[in-house]
Amino acid sequence: MDIHHIRVFASVYKHKSFSKAAEELHLTQPTVSDHVKALEEELKCRLFDRLSRKVIPTREAAVLIGRAQAIIEKVEGFKDVLGEFRKDLSGHLVVGASTIPGTYILPCLTASFRRKYPSVLFEIVVSDSRAIIDKVAGDELLIGIVGARLESRQVDYKPFLDDELIAVAPNSFEMRKNMGIRDIAELPIVMREQGSGTRREFEKILEKEGIDFQHLNIVALFGSTDAVKQAVKEGMGISVISRRAVKDELKCGMLKEIRIKDADMKRQFYIINHRKRTLPHLCKMFADYLLAGC
Amino acid sequence: MDIHHIRVFASVYKHKSFSKAAEELHLTQPTVSDHVKALEEELKCRLFDRLSRKVIPTREAAVLIGRAQAIIEKVEGFKDVLGEFRKDLSGHLVVGASTIPGTYILPCLTASFRRKYPSVLFEIVVSDSRAIIDKVAGDELLIGIVGARLESRQVDYKPFLDDELIAVAPNSFEMRKNMGIRDIAELPIVMREQGSGTRREFEKILEKEGIDFQHLNIVALFGSTDAVKQAVKEGMGISVISRRAVKDELKCGMLKEIRIKDADMKRQFYIINHRKRTLPHLCKMFADYLLAGC
DNA sequence: ATTATTGCATTAGGATACCTTATTCCCGCC
DNA sequence: GGCGGGAATAAGGTATCCTAATGCAATAAT
Numbered sequence: 076m077d078i079h080h081i082r083v084f085a086s087v088y089k090h091k092s093f094s095k096a097a098e099e100l101h102l103t104q105p106t107v108s109d110h111v112k113a114l115e116e117e118l119k120c121r122l123f124d125r126l127s128r129k130v131i132p133t134r135e136a137a138v139l140i141g142r143a144q145a146i147i148e149k150v151e152g153f154k155d156v157l158g159e160f161r162k163d164l165s166g167h168l169v170v171g172a173s174t175i176p177g178t179y180i181l182p183c184l185t186a187s188f189r190r191k192y193p194s195v196l197f198e199i200v201v202s203d204s205r206a207i208i209d210k211v212a213g214d215e216l217l218i219g220i221v222g223a224r225l226e227s228r229q230v231d232y233k234p235f236l237d238d239e240l241i242a243v244a245p246n247s248f249e250m251r252k253n254m255g256i257r258d259i260a261e262l263p264i265v266m267r268e269q270g271s272g273t274r275r276e277f278e279k280i281l282e283k284e285g286i287d288f289q290h291l292n293i294v295a296l297f298g299s300t301d302a303v304k305q306a307v308k309e310g311m312g313i314s315v316i317s318r319r320a321v322k323d324e325l326k327c328g329m330l331k332e333i334r335i336k337d338a339d340m341k342r343q344f345y346i347i348n349h350r351k352r353t354l355p356h357l358c359k360m361f362a363d364y365l366l367a368g369c
Numbered sequence: 370m371d372i373h374h375i376r377v378f379a380s381v382y383k384h385k386s387f388s389k390a391a392e393e394l395h396l397t398q399p400t401v402s403d404h405v406k407a408l409e410e411e412l413k414c415r416l417f418d419r420l421s422r423k424v425i426p427t428r429e430a431a432v433l434i435g436r437a438q439a440i441i442e443k444v445e446g447f448k449d450v451l452g453e454f455r456k457d458l459s460g461h462l463v464v465g466a467s468t469i470p471g472t473y474i475l476p477c478l479t480a481s482f483r484r485k486y487p488s489v490l491f492e493i494v495v496s497d498s499r500a501i502i503d504k505v506a507g508d509e510l511l512i513g514i515v516g517a518r519l520e521s522r523q524v525d526y527k528p529f530l531d532d533e534l535i536a537v538a539p540n541s542f543e544m545r546k547n548m549g550i551r552d553i554a555e556l557p558i559v560m561r562e563q564g565s566g567t568r569r570e571f572e573k574i575l576e577k578e579g580i581d582f583q584h585l586n587i588v589a590l591f592g593s594t595d596a597v598k599q600a601v602k603e604g605m606g607i608s609v610i611s612r613r614a615v616k617d618e619l620k621c622g623m624l625k626e627i628r629i630k631d632a633d634m635k636r637q638f639y640i641i642n643h644r645k646r647t648l649p650h651l652c653k654m655f656a657d658y659l660l661a662g663c
Numbered sequence: 664a665t666t667a668t669t670g671c672a673t674t675a676g677g678a679t680a681c682c683t684t685a686t687t688c689c690c691g692c693c
Numbered sequence: 694g695g696c697g698g699g700a701a702t703a704a705g706g707t708a709t710c711c712t713a714a715t716g717c718a719a720t721a722a723t
Contacts, residue, residue, distance in 0.1 A: 077373075078372040079371075081447070092700095094698090102683090117448075133647040142447055149436065153370065154411075157432065157433065386670080388671080403711090404710090421669085422719070422720065
């Protein structure tokens, strides 16, 4: 019982002719004969009386034609269901983000996306990079934006925006000229916790310069970027932090940047997703929107 | 886009497994893989994420599954529609019949059929054999019961009941012993019209005996059997008529039978239908009921 | 770590169903 | 009786579908 047979049956019924049906379906007349015959054998009942000049459907055919048309319609519509679904850009979109992207990047980007697609409801889950990566690897989150690239074979990283780490000090700090990375390492430092992408990038920079992280003069660890900023403002020490996080403070003079002459402090943000999972349409649209530069 | 593909898709969705689906559908796992792949290519979207140990439907699959199940259900039901239809033995059943069957046979048989299937509405069209045969040949009637076999390549005859023509005379008639067919031919005769099966059978009998119908002493022609009977009772002459038509009159002595020693006056009734048309189910059931001896 | 186990993908082969062309058959119509 | 329209039949090629065997990746077990 194939959809083909049903299609042929319906066409013959419509035209009351095998050859007309063949024409409509771009088949030959013998093929149509064959399919009708196959259906008749399967149903164990004659569907058409083939008179010399005309073809007359039997009562059974008349009973079946409605059902046949319904089936054809449904099958035709099968593809279209997807089209409808794709057009409908609304729904609940959960995005994981590490601290910097979640706090200083996504609020702006989600706002602009929502201006384009107003019926989208965003939920931004903010945590540190390690936690977001784990959640994506573990299928708890479908998409995430993080500031570090940690080993995980489950996760696919796509470079997103550039960022730069800078060293910041309290406004009272007396800046020397031409400070290098090794000078920084001598100062008292306030840092984020272990899983932080910012911290990890800083560790990598130190490593490249041959400086052991253990030997830093770390005076406090905080679970949030804001806490770090507050601590620096209070004069606990300096910190190394995303330029994006302290843009406002630098502008109004609450913090000052320590320019470092010898280290490349650039870093990347990444859009991440599970390597094997297909993103739902809305999710994919958002990712593409971000990657295309919004 | 084949029904097969959809069936496989639905099964994989149900079991979240290609191999379980293969088992359910009595296919092999590669076949299932192939079909899913074909569907995915046709729809240009991934339907399942194949993780190592589990298969997870994508959002698109979730959207399609409802439609898929609806299609499958409809296709499964396609055959059953016929079953339902066949069970329903009710409706309007038009049967053509020549005079004798229509008057003396069908009333009894339709009554017994209706005791079995009470929701059938009979309509018996009575005319002479020629007219009924023409209507069946011309698709005006689907089924008929007649007392003569006339040439028509459109019509299929199935022998039904036996009948016997007998000669009847008014009660006042003075019977001689050992009357033969040639004696009958001498008497004044009352007859049915040209198209009558009874008349035609009588002509055939005469012909076999070498008697020319033109030489009969015909005194009246009537359009109905009852009229003939009345005429005989009134003493207009004798007649040759179906035994079934005069059963009651013979019993209560209103007519008397003239026994004829030398002629075989047996004849057949036939159930007829168009050679090329398929009978609707109710019609076929009734024909089978009659042919099976009720 | 190494080795099973599970589960999907891939490949090659053979059977089957499908479609086509050519031809025949049937019936109604000149 | 010959003609013509329309379906059935026959024969052949091809695409499809299925099986069996193998590959490959991710767990789970030793």
